[in-house]
Amino acid sequence: MTSLHQIICFPGVFGVGTGEVKRVTEGDSVTLNINAQRDKELLWLFGDQEALIAEIKMEAGVFRTYDGADGRFTGRLELDYSTGSLTITDIRTEHAGRYQLQIISDTGHQSDETFTVSVYARLPVPVISRDSSQCSSSSSGSSVSECSLLCSVVDVSHVTLSWHRGSSLLSSISASDLSVSLSLPLEVEYQDRNSYRCVLNNPISNQTTHLDISGLCQPCPAPLPIPVISRDSPQCSSSSSSPEKNCSLLCSAVNVSHVTLSWHRGNGLLSSVSASDLSVSLSLPLEVEHQDRNTYRCAINNSFTNQTQHLDISQLCRPCSGAQVFCLSSGRTHCCGFTETVIRLAASALVGVATVAVLVYDIRSRRSYQRRREQTTPPHADEYDDVASGH
Numbered sequence: 001m002t003s004l005h006q007i008i009c010f011p012g013v014f015g016v017g018t019g020e021v022k023r024v025t026e027g028d029s030v031t032l033n034i035n036a037q038r039d040k041e042l043l044w045l046f047g048d049q050e051a052l053i054a055e056i057k058m059e060a061g062v063f064r065t066y067d068g069a070d071g072r073f074t075g076r077l078e079l080d081y082s083t084g085s086l087t088i089t090d091i092r093t094e095h096a097g098r099y100q101l102q103i104i105s106d107t108g109h110q111s112d113e114t115f116t117v118s119v120y121a122r123l124p125v126p127v128i129s130r131d132s133s134q135c136s137s138s139s140s141g142s143s144v145s146e147c148s149l150l151c152s153v154v155d156v157s158h159v160t161l162s163w164h165r166g167s168s169l170l171s172s173i174s175a176s177d178l179s180v181s182l183s184l185p186l187e188v189e190y191q192d193r194n195s196y197r198c199v200l201n202n203p204i205s206n207q208t209t210h211l212d213i214s215g216l217c218q219p220c221p222a223p224l225p226i227p228v229i230s231r232d233s234p235q236c237s238s239s240s241s242s243p244e245k246n247c248s249l250l251c252s253a254v255n256v257s258h259v260t261l262s263w264h265r266g267n268g269l270l271s272s273v274s275a276s277d278l279s280v281s282l283s284l285p286l287e288v289e290h291q292d293r294n295t296y297r298c299a300i301n302n303s304f305t306n307q308t309q310h311l312d313i314s315q316l317c318r319p320c321s322g323a324q325v326f327c328l329s330s331g332r333t334h335c336c337g338f339t340e341t342v343i344r345l346a347a348s349a350l351v352g353v354a355t356v357a358v359l360v361y362d363i364r365s366r367r368s369y370q371r372r373r374e375q376t377t378p379p380h381a382d383e384y385d386d387v388a389s390g391h
Helices: 339-378 382-386
Strands: 020-023 029-034 043-048 049-055 062-065 075-080 087-089 097-104 110-120 129-132 146-156 159-165 170-175 180-189 197-200 207-208 227-229 248-254 259-265 268-275 280-289 296-299 307-312 328-329 332-335
Touching: 020 029, 043 110, 049 075, 087 296, 146 159, 146 197, 159 227, 159 280, 159 382, 180 197, 248 296, 259 280, 268 280, 332 339
Parallel strands: 020 110
Antiparallel strands: 029 087, 043 049, 043 097, 049 062, 075 087, 097 110, 129 146, 146 180, 159 170, 159 197, 197 207, 227 248, 248 280, 259 268, 259 296, 296 307, 328 332
């Protein structure tokens, strides 16, 4: 009899083509019902190897289930003593196949009943998203009357994915291969008031997601700016020659809305700040050590796109040291950069030259005045002045 049973394998559907067919979703339970039996023996066998998984022997008082040769039925079989029906609980794809019941009467007559159990994977909920390519930087700001949508599912098999408007089917796509991804596009107008839904189904179940046009189909935003990373004026003590250990940084973006600004180290998120108001400026601080060898990046993103700026610690985080020039700016002492140092030294030199020039001019003027006075004063002028004054 076994040779007459042909195994039928469908991708994503597991079962054997013979007898009564039972379809069940993975994780559920299925009962193989039979009429109440009062015969001598009932034997439940599984698969082409006819492995014994349950038995009832009236005379011997045997009422037992088995785990199977590989243990796949452990804790999953329930046998109804009064009827002989068998229930498989928390079923998995490995439990799909042919189940055979051998009924042996008191007279020794044997009859068989067979069941085919097909197990379907549990369906995921389809995801509706907007096609982000519609809001590329080249098309931002242009008038777009239609909204491009995509309904998607991943790791599915033997299913159909479809778009519906009201009670009408708009489009569909099917898959019979094992563990594939499906996507189905749809275009609607921004002002469309019809009801749309995306449905994923197999022969025994379905999952539906309804489209919210007003939530997904917003006009394309302005292109995102590239975030700017700057050093937050490092503080150095002019009385100390030891370099700073940490470097204070600031990532900034201006005139942005409905965005999130975030710092990342490697693949991990360190911090973030969001803005929903129109045209605001965002800044996010970060402190790193000068010798830090991790990779950091600052990212700004919205629902459609993102921009990223990578941090170059060696360029931005040069520690202050005692050999460097200290500058006072806005009442704060800090170590000068190369450009600032050159400018300040040049300015000091100009002030010094100007001071020397003024002194030289003053000395020369005094000497010139003294010579002119000596040349214009008549002889004995000093004696005449003394007589006139009564001395």
